[in-house]
Amino acid sequence: MHKHHSALGLATASTGNVTVAEIAERRPVQPVTLLRPHAARRAARFFVEKFPGRSMYAVKANPSADLLEILWDSGVTHYDVASIAEVRLVARTLPQATLCFMHPVKAEEAIEEAYFTHGVRTFSLDTMDELRKIQRATGDASDLNLLVRLRVSSDHSKLSLASKFGAEPGETRELLFAARQAADAMGICFHVGSQAMTPAAYSEAMERVRAAIVDAAVTVDIVDVGGGFPSVYPGMEPPPLETYFETIHKAFESLPISYSAELWCEPGRALCAEYASVLVRVEKRRGDELYINDGAYGALFDAAHVGWRFPVKLVREPASDAKDIAFSFYGPTCDDLDHMAGPFLLPADVGPGDYVEIGMLGAYGCAMRTGFNGFGSDLREIVGDQPMETMYATAAERAVPSNVVTL
Ligand SMILES: *Cc1c(COP(=O)(O)O)cnc(C)c1O
Numbered sequence: 001m002h003k004h005h006s007a008l009g010l011a012t013a014s015t016g017n018v019t020v021a022e023i024a025e026r027r028p029v030q031p032v033t034l035l036r037p038h039a040a041r042r043a044a045r046f047f048v049e050k051f052p053g054r055s056m057y058a059v060k061a062n063p064s065a066d067l068l069e070i071l072w073d074s075g076v077t078h079y080d081v082a083s084i085a086e087v088r089l090v091a092r093t094l095p096q097a098t099l100c101f102m103h104p105v106k107a108e109e110a111i112e113e114a115y116f117t118h119g120v121r122t123f124s125l126d127t128m129d130e131l132r133k134i135q136r137a138t139g140d141a142s143d144l145n146l147l148v149r150l151r152v153s154s155d156h157s158k159l160s161l162a163s164k165f166g167a168e169p170g171e172t173r174e175l176l177f178a179a180r181q182a183a184d185a186m187g188i189c190f191h192v193g194s195q196a197m198t199p200a201a202y203s204e205a206m207e208r209v210r211a212a213i214v215d216a217a218v219t220v221d222i223v224d225v226g227g228g229f230p231s232v233y234p235g236m237e238p239p240p241l242e243t244y245f246e247t248i249h250k251a252f253e254s255l256p257i258s259y260s261a262e263l264w265c266e267p268g269r270a271l272c273a274e275y276a277s278v279l280v281r282v283e284k285r286r287g288d289e290l291y292i293n294d295g296a297y298g299a300l301f302d303a304a305h306v307g308w309r310f311p312v313k314l315v316r317e318p319a320s321d322a323k324d325i326a327f328s329f330y331g332p333t334c335d336d337l338d339h340m341a342g343p344f345l346l347p348a349d350v351g352p353g354d355y356v357e358i359g360m361l362g363a364y365g366c367a368m369r370t371g372f373n374g375f376g377s378d379l380r381e382i383v384g385d386q387p388m389e390t391m392y393a394t395a396a397e398r399a400v401p402s403n404v405v406t407l
Pocket of ligand 1: 080102191
């Protein structure tokens with residue numbers, strides 16, 4: 001069993017209830033992606049059951065087909081796609097899913113294929129040019145759901161999405177008016193930035209929505225509050241997601257819209273951060289710097305380029321009793337950019353040959369990988385362990401001492 005999994009260097013995914021410690025015992029030479037389907041299911045069910053509207057998954061956070069199937073099986077029926085490749089991927093993987101093309105700048109050919117070949121009816125836009133493009137590409141279709149993207153602040157978020165997209169207050173009246181004329185259902189959407197650390201991000205954005213509706217005096221059928229729902233990382237402990245949902249619901253209820261208007265959201269990170277982690281090997285230690293076998297060109301782009309801190313754990317039997325100290329990481333490629341400053345807290349005696357689990361890489365980790373410089377691997381294993389952090393533990397689960405899920 002051991003040999004079958006690690007020695008060949010092939011992509012294999014076991015289905016049994018393996019633990020992270022058991023995988024480390026096999027001493028894999030390449031980094032191994034550790035998948036936790038149970039964690040993705042739990043996150044999806046949470047949104048499906050508790051968000052006071054429709055939750056659609058933002059595919060860019062992690063486009064793996066396995067994850068798409070898990071989310072579908074857990075009740076997620078709508079998918080936010082941003083490119084024609086994402087449209088094709090979801091259409092192929094989940095033929096029954098409803099796709100919403102939520103990138104405000106699309107190629108005309110992409111809109112045409114999405115509409116005519118894949119049945120996409122929902123599109124976002126933030127300019128009159130894009131609206132005309134959508135009308136041309138769909139042959140002036142009369143069955144479109146058109147969502148006007150407003151520019152809102154990213155002040156409460158760890159990753160800004162405020163500069164690139166969204167109509168300014170001076171532009172929204174004309175856009176909402178024209179979209180209303182062209183659309184079957186017309187909506188407003190925004191994105192508060194990724195990893196929004198307070199529900200106030202949404203209530204403030206909803207004030208922008210209110211002002212735009214009042215100013216244009218149009219009937220709005222859909223309000224889409226976008227993504228931005230947070231996960232837990234070292235130094236980032238957001239309030240419970242229920243408080244976000246309550247804030248959004250209250251703001252939505254007080255908007256000047258019809259009773260039949262729909263509330264949508266587009267979580268990416270929150271649905272998949274807990275789904276995957278990566279088991280890496282330490283190849284060298286130089287003082288408080290560890291040279292590991294995954295990095296900036298692998299699953300650790302955000303750790304290198306925006307200083308994101310991920311939870312880390314030394315996977316060693318018996319456990320080290322040395323006290324934790326702060327380390328930084330170098331990835332495997334040959335350039336200085338492949339550096340993750342951390343700090344990552346690990347036992348002071350960690351060294352070459354040790355295995356370290358880096359957690360919460362299911363969102364914007366696995367999705368960012370490249371094979372640059374000949375590094376990177378497709379080794380994958382399904383594990384039964386709980387995720388290293390969670391937004392979704394119930395009080396009862398928090399009371400259970402074991403770290404292993406009963407599948
Ligand atoms: C990236 C993105 C999302 C997902 O954002 P998260 O912060 O991961 O929840 C949702 N909608 C749009 C339009 C996006 O660009």
